[in-house]
Amino acid sequence: METVGVYAFWCRTNGKCIYVGKARERPIRERLREHWNRSHNESLRLWLEAFGEILDVCYISVERGKIDALERRLIRMWNPEANVQYNTR
Numbered sequence: 001m002e003t004v005g006v007y008a009f010w011c012r013t014n015g016k017c018i019y020v021g022k023a024r025e026r027p028i029r030e031r032l033r034e035h036w037n038r039s040h041n042e043s044l045r046l047w048l049e050a051f052g053e054i055l056d057v058c059y060i061s062v063e064r065g066k067i068d069a070l071e072r073r074l075i076r077m078w079n080p081e082a083n084v085q086y087n088t089r
Contacts, residue, residue: 002027002029003023003027003028003059003061004023004024004025004026004027004028004061004062004064004067005022005023005028005059005060005061005062005067006020006021006022006023006059006060006062006067006070006071006074007020007021007022007023007028007031007032007057007058007059007060008020008021008057008058008059008074008078008080009044009047009048009055009056009057009080009082010055010056010057010058011051011054011055012054012055012056013054016078016080016081017074017078017079017080018044018047018055018080018081018082019041019043019044019047019080019081019082019083020071020074020075020078020080020083021035021071022067022068022070022071023059023067024064024067024068028059028061032057035048036048036052041082041084043081043082043084044082047081047082
């Protein structure tokens with residue numbers, strides 16, 4: 001997984017998307033490791049601490065120039081709880 005792109009955390013029990021993020025400068029694997037070790041996003045960090053064993057991660061490799069647009073589109077479509085800066089609730 002030495003690729004860049006967009007990734008999402010999904011709750012296995014209810015099928016909801018929890019967080020959508022991007023790995024533009026570093027590989028997705030490294031970016032995900034950062035979330036598990038010290039996420040800058042408090043809401044996501046709490047989800048990982050409490051429910052990490054029931055979260056799945058999916059990702060898609062995307063050209064660097066298309067990452068931001070895809071991330072925004074997926075956040076609008078799935079309205080993930082931990083994307084607080086985009087939260088429309």
